[in-house]
Amino acid sequence: MFPPPATTLQAALYALPGHYRRFEQLGAHATDGGTRFTVWAPNARRVSLIGSFNGWKPQALECMADGSGYWTLHVAQAGHGDLYKYRIEDAQGNLLDKADPYATRSEPPPGNASQIWSLQYAWRDDAWMAARGRRQAMDQPISIYEVHLGSWQRTDDGQFLNYAEIGHRLAAHCQALGFTHVELMPVAEHPFYGSWGYQTGSYFAPTSRYGTPQDLMALVDTLHQHGIGVVFDWVGSHFPADAHALARFDGTALYEHEDPRRGFHPQWNSLIFNYGRFEVRDFLISNVLFWLEHYHFDAVRVDAVSSMLYLDFSREAGQWLPNQDGGNQNWEAVGFLQDLNRAVYAAYPDVHVIAEESTAWEGVSRPAHHGGLGFGMKWNMGWMNDTLRYMQRPHAYRRWHAGDIRFSSVYAFDENFVLALSHDEVVYGKGSLLDRQPGDRWQRFAGLRLLYGYMWMHPGKKLLFMGGEFGQEREWHHERALDWQLWQEPLHAGVARWVADLNHALREHPALHLWDFDARGFEWAPAEGESPVVLAFLRRSPGECLLAVCNLTPEPVAALRVGLPASGRWHEILNSDAAVYGGSGIGNLGGVDAQNHPLAQMPASALLTLPPLATVVLRHGGEPSLQP
Template sequence: MSLALLQQVNCATPFLLLGWQPLEQGKATGLLLRVYLPHATAVTALSADGKKALGELTAVSGFDGVFELKLSKKRKVEAYILQVQAGNYQYQLFDPYQFKDEAYYAVHYVTSQPENLYRQLGAQLIELDIGTKKVPATRFAVYAPNASAVSVIGDMNSWDGRVHPMQRTECGHWVLVLPEVAQGVRYKYEIKDRHGHLLPHKADPMAFYAEQYPSHASLVFDHQHYQWQDSDWCNRKAINPLHSPISIYELQAGSWKRQNDNQPLSYRELAEQLIPYVLDMGYTHIELLPVMEHPFDGSWGYQPLGLFAPTSRFGNPDDFKYFVDKCHQAGIGVILDWVPAHFPEDGHGLARFDGSHLYEYEDPRRGWHPDWNSCIYDYGKGYVRQFLVASALFWLEHFHIDGLRVDAVASMLYWDYSRKEGEWIPNIDGGNHNYEAISFFRWFNTEVYSKYPKAMTIAEESTSFPMVSRPVDMGGLGFGFKWNMGWMNDSLRYISKDPAYRRYHHNDLTFSMVYAYNENFILPLSHDEVVHGKGSLLNKMPGDEWQQAANLRAYYAFMFAHPGKKLNFMGNEFAQGREWNHTQSLDWHLLGYDKHRGIQQLFRDLNQTYRRCAPLYELDYQHDGFSWLDHQDADNSTLSFLRRDSQGNTIYVVSNFTPVPRTDFLLGVEQPGDYEVILNTDSEYYWGSNYEVGSALHSIAMPYHGKAQHICLQLPPMATLYIRRKHQG
């Protein structure tokens, strides 16, 4: 093999040229030690302990930087150090090309188990046994089956692609061990395509840590260093989330609250400030917009390129672990938004990674997303599927994440998603379902729930695709939950109408119960509803200032009483008036005003009431947990229903979505006795009118709403009430 390939940076098999090589000397054989050091002027080989010289290497004529030492047949292969002279500088190094077996170790264990990808590939910190010494090192391994040459470049070699060419393996991985490369060293891969053309320097797809613009360099990181303190949380008894209260606070880490200079809080600062707030507000979970590394702030994390690295905008991976750890110690679950649907075209990323469409579909009718100007993963490729499932398992294993909310599921399920006729390719049966993505989801959910049974997977799926949250063995996709986008769209459309016209849109509030038990739904009022010109939730409400606030309060309480778990985006809880902007903090100064402080107090009380009243959550996904009392009072825009738990305890819910009080309003109840209002969104505590509901709500033995008893109350304007029988178990 020609030594010229080294100088051309086009050598795919450096182990056949460098390090110890057999040497034929006539009929006898000896050893040849060959090194390639482009900047060296002289090289001497020493024993691994540095105590004896093996010999001075001779420069090979015509091949600058190539040095050789010929040894007799009596000499044995042994570990060595190189003493290098480069101009006026002298230094020693362990030649990486003597560690062939250690380099190949990675690919011996990359099997069908997806977690082996992040345990073996990327930059793995290891120790080398060299003589009597243990030498720290980093093993690099990257998948680039269609490349003609790959070099690891970085701080360790002044970003010179000639210095450390990697060895190609039969399975398409490239490997190399670099001694004395430790945590914090920056690196990338220099890759040439199959035709020898140099590609933009690529970040490591398996990087655990990365720099921001402009370098986007990967960093070596040790995941074994952090000492977790959340054993009580991790060892807690498994609970069935379907029968548990789940109220999720969705937030973007960079804009929840900022410092005085408008810099975002770090992960550790978030832990100190966000967790007490979430505890005080009564949420059960935090859901973070994607923290996976991404190049563009304006994507909010939804265009990620580092599926194995928390963004370094807010700290290092251990800092993010600290945040999760503190959440768990406080009894708060952590859910991450995760994006296996698409990735951006940035040159340092996955697009045409080795010169081919390695990660993305080749045909743009399948591999290019017109909505987001991004590449779509090829779910038909085994490596891509393994890569994505490995990412999911990685966050569960290394960061103790409690759940993954999968973004843009609908875009993955349908070939014609957001495409016109002629812009997509049908499946083998002529339909629009992406069978490869469907198969991927089933494998993903099977892997997650089999290895992390306490975890949750949540689908953001906006269509009527069947059985999204049904088990795989029943023919479902296997998700634990699905966002109820239908409820969100219908209810927001209704509540945005002028009350005078709501009678004509009454079905928008009631239709959700027609399909409520088709899936395990989460009711989302997410970031998507307060961006891109949609305005804030408060500003969606009609009427004057009082009516807007009252509308919002009544709507929030209706949401908390409706079957399904709850999700609200940050700022909703105190009725932020402006649309969310990722470049600045929420408007916390609004809490100096009674209106916003009152709505925040309502949210606090809603969470606490929801969590302590089992009828509001225990039977979310069973017909026994809900019953209409009156869903046909369109003329008065009122709704009434009951929620029930497994013990028969009942909460009655009634909403008035007009500014007109309803006097002597009759509400059917099941049992005789005295009843009490446990939550009233019109209370003065919430900046309401404090309209008198009635102090004595004693049942009357006269049927109403199909119940044997009824109570009579004064129904406040623009309000939702929760009522229960006193002394109920």
């Protein structure tokens, strides 16, 4: 599933200097004597500037004589904080008032004008920036806390918090819980709050709902100073059709396709970027580089990659056009994604680009020069779907669906996977993760702790949506804050403590992160009788071996013999059924002694006690003998 080779013309165009840094030329830029405005509108008959500095009376821009379609104007009286728009006269004489595609700040909603804004900020995260390449390398522990800023916390009267204020609270929370990164759901300006940011209206401007660009920089800076990385959620797959934004920007389909079978997304009622147009590719790649440069983000999560790769994504027959080979692959999007990843990693080799991609497309997280898409990591949507489907089943039925919970091991190392339990899993009637567990109240909390234990022991980096860390009971909704009062209840507090201890173990034990993307880091452990409702597997690294055992039913298991790679003492380091987490307190009294009693391929074995609906983790006391 590989694209046709790039043409010589494409290679020449993409060798042009500075074409991935269009934000330095386009938009509104301060000069010694005012502000210079530049906009791309190649099919416009005339472009004027209207703003608060000229009483919203049109001032004509001059079209550059090089035929590039750029228009420019210097305005002496325009300065920091002034509002403006471009008034574009299309080829038919229609007037369109448009926000600046490269504006660095937007007017607070419900307004939608662009705002002249300086991005100066005194960063204090030098130590983090110097060390982040090592701290978030592929072999390091990565545990991501996904956050929607408008509904994580609010003021007592229900108002939004400021970016900077959120930053201090997030830093304290993530340090207490042990998360290594925060992922912000899209913060680029979006006209409709209910889109959660996934309908981007202004790609270079952080939403003014939570403050200024400097306030967002302060949020990132604060997290960095507390040793926490920040992931930026980016939407390059589609954009809204709002009249003030990118849609038919100069009266023509400039950023999108003219034919709705290529340019309109029926599922999201939005427009699709024309990835075959070099100016559009430059706009998008420049945008990602802009956020990394000016806001010091440490990773980019690219939303809805599957919708970019397939021409027939979420379409019926007759709603899409095949490619030149008659297939459904969008080779222009493939080329764009490869170029995006090349550009990002060339400029910032110490960051990550992560794909949210839900199909079996080959090589998503493999290098572009080997035919892959070039992402650093990919969300494991298959693991998520199979695991949640299994965990929702009544306990008595689980023995008949062992394939769901075990199948991820077959492809666990085909890509560099992130295990994600994201916002998408707790909306639209799905209920919270706690609510989706079967059984009585105690069993639902035990099941949630079991789910997290299995997830943290499974190969791959981790991501958990806000509220999951303390067992939010209600389904998430963007119009209200999380139910933080639940922390006062022992079972909810127990979930939070379990997540904190899992994150601590993730950091402390190389076997849980060093070989996340290497098959040497995982092996099934045989269990006597091979029960379909018991999972036993080993996590390894040079010098360390851990055994994780999951009992997927509410019935305790006594004296289960499990095969092990070495005899000697195996210390119980984690038990989700411990009383401190709200469990029943069943366990192995600190550990077990393995004997030279072979089982299947293993030279030793031990008898384990498995608590109900629990994950138990044991660590061998003689690490050097266990190097694979």
